[in-house]
Amino acid sequence: MHIAEGYLPPLHAAAWTVVAAPFVVHGARAAVRRVREEPDTKLLLGAAGAFTFVLSALKIPSVTGSSSHPTGTGLGTVLFKPPVMALLGTVVLVFQAVLLAHGGLTTLGANAFSMAIAGPWIAYGAYALVRAVGGSLGPAVFAAAFLSDLGTYTITSAQLALAFPDPTSGFLGALVTFASIFSFTQIPLAVAEALLTVLVIRLLVRITPDELRRLGLLRPAGPRETKEVAS
Amino acid sequence: MNRSTLITVFLVVAIVALVAIPVLFVPGEYSGSDGQAGEVVESTGYEPWFEPVWEPPSAEIESGIFALQAAAGAGVLGYCIGVARTRSKQKATNQN
Numbered sequence: 081m082h083i084a085e086g087y088l089p090p091l092h093a094a095a096w097t098v099v100a101a102p103f104v105v106h107g108a109r110a111a112v113r114r115v116r117e118e119p120d121t122k123l124l125l126g127a128a129g130a131f132t133f134v135l136s137a138l139k140i141p142s143v144t145g146s147s148s149h150p151t152g153t154g155l156g157t158v159l160f161k162p163p164v165m166a167l168l169g170t171v172v173l174v175f176q177a178v179l180l181a182h183g184g185l186t187t188l189g190a191n192a193f194s195m196a197i198a199g200p201w202i203a204y205g206a207y208a209l210v211r212a213v214g215g216s217l218g219p220a221v222f223a224a225a226f227l228s229d230l231g232t233y234t235i236t237s238a239q240l241a242l243a244f245p246d247p248t249s250g251f252l253g254a255l256v257t258f259a260s261i262f263s264f265t266q267i268p269l270a271v272a273e274a275l276l277t278v279l280v281i282r283l284l285v286r287i288t289p290d291e292l293r294r295l296g297l298l299r300p301a302g303p304r305e306t307k308e309v310a311s
Numbered sequence: 312m313n314r315s316t317l318i319t320v321f322l323v324v325a326i327v328a329l330v331a332i333p334v335l336f337v338p339g340e341y342s343g344s345d346g347q348a349g350e351v352v353e354s355t356g357y358e359p360w361f362e363p364v365w366e367p368p369s370a371e372i373e374s375g376i377f378a379l380q381a382a383a384g385a386g387v388l389g390y391c392i393g394v395a396r397t398r399s400k401q402k403a404t405n406q407n
Contacts, residue, residue, distance in 0.1 A: 126387055126390075137377050272330060
C-alpha cells in the first residue's frame with residue numbers, strides 16, 4: 081500500500097495531504113486527550129501502536145507469488161476507535177518514508193489516507209456491524225482486521241487509478257490493473273493478520289478484562305460483578 | 312486441552328500455514344506488490360518528480376532497518392502486555 085516517493089503527480093500528492101492532515105491532527109488530539117483522561121489505557125495504546133509497527137515491517141509471501149505486508153491497524157481501531165489510529169499509522173509511515181525510502185514524504189498524505197484513515201474506519205464499521213447483529217467479539221475483530229487490511233490496499237489501488245487512468249479503459253480499467261496487483265496478493269495476508277489480531281484480543285481479554293470493559297469491548301459489569309471477576 | 316486452548320492452537324497453526332504454504336508450494340519471484348504497482352506507473356511513461364530524502368545504501372542495511380522496526384515494535388508490545396498482565400494480577404490480589 082506504500083505509494084513510492086514521487087509516484088503521485090504533485091497535484092494528487094498535495095490533495096491527499098490536504099485530505100489526510102485534519103484526520104491526523106484530530107487523531108493526535110484524541111490520543112492526547114485519552115491518555116490524559118485515562119492514564120491506565122497508556123499500556124494498551126502502546127501495544128496497539130507497537131502492533132502496527134511490527135506488522136507493517138513484515139513482508140509476507142502470498143499465494144500469488146508476490147509478497148506484501150499487513151497493516152496492523154485493526155487492533156488499535158477496535159481498542160481505541162479510528163482517530164487514534166490515524167496518528168499511530170502515520171507515525172509508522174513517517175518512520176518508513178524517512179529511514180527506509182519505503183513510501184515517501186510527497187505520498188505520505190495518500191498513504192496515511194489509505195492505511196491510517198480509510199482502513200481504520202472500514203475496520204470500525206465492520207466491527208460495529210458485526211456487534212450490532214449480535215456477533216461476539218472474536219468474529220467482530222476478525223472482520224475488522226480483515227477488511228481494514230484489504231480495504232487499505234483497495235484504496236491504494238483507487239488512488240493510483242485516479243492518478244494514472246488507463247488511456248483506453250479509463251479509471252475503472254486502471255483500478256482493475258492495480259487491484260489485481262494488490263488485492264489478490266493481500267487476501268491471504270489479510271486473513272493471517274485477522275487471525276493474529278483475534279489471537280492478541282483473546283490474550284488481552286484474559287489478562288486485562290477491566291481495561292477492555294472500560295474501552296467498551298466487553299460488556300460492562302456492575303461493581304459487584306467486577307470484583308467477582310477480578311478475584 | 313480445553314476449548315480456549317484448542318482455539319488458540321488452531322489460530323497459530325492457521326497463521327503459520329497461510330504464510331508457509333505459498334513459499335513451499337507456489338513458485339514465484341515474491342517481489343513486493345508495492346514495487347509491482349510502481350512498475351505499472353513507470354510503464355505509462357511517468358517519471359517520479361521527487362527522490363527519497365535518504366535511502367538505505369544496500370539491501371542488507373535496508374533489511375536491517377526493517378528488522379529494527381519489527382524488533383522495536385515487538386519489544387514494546389511485549390513490555391506493554393507484560394506490564395498490563397502484572398498490573399491486573401496485582402489488582403486481583405489486592406482485592407482479596
